[in-house]
Amino acid sequence: MGRYLVHTFGCQMNAHDSDRMEEVLRAHGWTNAESVEDADLVVLNTCSVREKAEQKLRSEVGKLAPLKNRKNRGLVLAVAGCVAQQEGEKLLARVSHLDLVIGPDNLAELPMLVADQMAGAPPRARTVFDLDAPRFLAAAPEPGATPVSTFVTTMKGCDERCSFCIVPYTRGPERYRPSGEIIDEVARWVDSGAREVTLLGQTVDSYRDPSLPPPASDDPDESQFPSLLRAIATRVPGLRRLRYTSPHPRHATAALAAAHAELDVLAHHVHMPVQSGSDRMLKRMIRRYTRAEYTERVRRLLATRPDMTISTDVIVGFPGETEQDFQATLDLVRDIGFVGLFGFKYSPRPFTPALKLADDVPEAEKSERLARLFEVAEAQTRAHLATLVGTRQEVLVEGPGKTPKSWEGRTARNEIVHVDGRPAEGRGLAGEVVEVEIRQAFKHSLAGELTAKAIELLPLESGVARPSRKRRALPLVL
Numbered sequence: 001m002g003r004y005l006v007h008t009f010g011c012q013m014n015a016h017d018s019d020r021m022e023e024v025l026r027a028h029g030w031t032n033a034e035s036v037e038d039a040d041l042v043v044l045n046t047c048s049v050r051e052k053a054e055q056k057l058r059s060e061v062g063k064l065a066p067l068k069n070r071k072n073r074g075l076v077l078a079v080a081g082c083v084a085q086q087e088g089e090k091l092l093a094r095v096s097h098l099d100l101v102i103g104p105d106n107l108a109e110l111p112m113l114v115a116d117q118m119a120g121a122p123p124r125a126r127t128v129f130d131l132d133a134p135r136f137l138a139a140a141p142e143p144g145a146t147p148v149s150t151f152v153t154t155m156k157g158c159d160e161r162c163s164f165c166i167v168p169y170t171r172g173p174e175r176y177r178p179s180g181e182i183i184d185e186v187a188r189w190v191d192s193g194a195r196e197v198t199l200l201g202q203t204v205d206s207y208r209d210p211s212l213p214p215p216a217s218d219d220p221d222e223s224q225f226p227s228l229l230r231a232i233a234t235r236v237p238g239l240r241r242l243r244y245t246s247p248h249p250r251h252a253t254a255a256l257a258a259a260h261a262e263l264d265v266l267a268h269h270v271h272m273p274v275q276s277g278s279d280r281m282l283k284r285m286i287r288r289y290t291r292a293e294y295t296e297r298v299r300r301l302l303a304t305r306p307d308m309t310i311s312t313d314v315i316v317g318f319p320g321e322t323e324q325d326f327q328a329t330l331d332l333v334r335d336i337g338f339v340g341l342f343g344f345k346y347s348p349r350p351f352t353p354a355l356k357l358a359d360d361v362p363e364a365e366k367s368e369r370l371a372r373l374f375e376v377a378e379a380q381t382r383a384h385l386a387t388l389v390g391t392r393q394e395v396l397v398e399g400p401g402k403t404p405k406s407w408e409g410r411t412a413r414n415e416i417v418h419v420d421g422r423p424a425e426g427r428g429l430a431g432e433v434v435e436v437e438i439r440q441a442f443k444h445s446l447a448g449e450l451t452a453k454a455i456e457l458l459p460l461e462s463g464v465a466r467p468s469r470k471r472r473a474l475p476l477v478l
């Protein structure tokens with residue numbers, strides 16, 4: 001077989017799909033190419049959630065076209081991901097040098113589709129949802145090449161239909177993975193060296209276990225997600241940290257809060273998208289909760305651990321958003337005390353219900369609101385990080401830091417910590433949970449040093465030097 005290159009745009013779900021695509025290709029004898037010049041297959045795994053990501057795809061395709069024509073006539077050029085699903089055949093018609101358009105539910109067919117192209121088949125679009133028999137590509141962790149922190153898919157698609165979002169169109173309705181498969185995959189990752197797993201789903205907390213009878217409760221807010229968290233904690237005891245992304249506030253039930261209070265393996269942090277602090281906007285966005293409901297659910301989570309933190313996503317300049325609505329968002333950001341915030345300017349996306357609403361907030365106003373939002377949010381992040389200086393934090397080290405003498409890891413919440421003291425030899429700290437004394441706070445991260453206790457507990461192979469100790473004289477026994 002040949003050599004492939006997968007280029008990923010967009011979210012964690014796409015990055016996860018790219019990993020699975022690479023595994024499927026490798027299982028069929030393909031190897032990773034160093035660059036596009038020596039690749040026989042280039043896959044652009046696309047995102048259509050934000051306008052910019054789609055623009056990026058167009059520019060990337062434009063760059064590859066001359067390469068395909070001049071340098072490497074045999075190159076197979078494929079587009080996968082949300083733009084592929086959204087545009088399908090139309091993309092083939094618009095971009096003449098494209099060979100393959102493949103949707104997120106058809107990734108297992110990639111080697112076969114590429115083989116057809118190499119044999120001279122005409123360009124093809126394959127974008128069929130697996131509604132009747134949902135398929136989840138199982139990860140194949142490689143011992144020795146396993147990251148400290150990894151992702152495991154629990155579901156795909158979304159039933160929410162927020163008015164600004166194209167995901168229900170590009171990823172289809174919700175389909176869930178049986179809990180046994182999820183737990184086995186978490187266990188496989190841990191056996192091969194991973195220490196932290198993030199469960200991945202568009203609305204990860206709406207999980208229903210297809211291998212169990214439907215829950216007795218008729219409450220649409222009640223999911224089986226807390227049970228899944230408990231089952232993972234019990235059956236994979238070697239797992240050090242468990243995270244999930246992204247939950248929807250509607251499913252952040254009392255049972256989920258109880259799981260946080262009970263399970264030490266769960267991170268002390270939740271990223272809970274709110275999108276707006278104005279009830280009028282939340283209604284127009286079809287988020288299906290009010291500001292008061294969001295606040296109550298988030299406060300319930302915050303109460304589960306003394307050091308629990310929450311971050312969020314916000315859209316500014318949604319159709320009809322007034323200064324008053326925006327002020328309500330700023331007010332909510334201060335009220336909850338988010339320690340992290342991803343903010344975006346609204347942009348109309350194809351096939352979304354919000355297209356019926358006039359995009360009436362001027363671009364300059366959107367930019368100005370976003371800048372004001374970031375100012376408030378960043379001040380909160382800085383203030384939060386400053387409170388941690390002088391404290392001792394448990395840090396899961398993920399790998400080498402940016403300087404030759406540092407490591408990088410995260411706290412049980414989600415703060416990035418640069419840890420001093422990378423040894424010249426030995427396997428170092430990757431995968432260790434170490435106690436770090438925080439010395440400094442930056443804009444988005446912390447820096448600190450291993451405590452004496454942490455150094456004492458480290459395995460010898462880590463290469464970290466222990467402080468020298470005076471040898472105690474043994475009593476002489478005659």
Ligand code: SF4
Nearest residue numbers: 158160161162165167
């Ligand atoms: S919950 Fe809303 S924003 Fe999130 S993927 Fe579903 S439709 Fe999109």
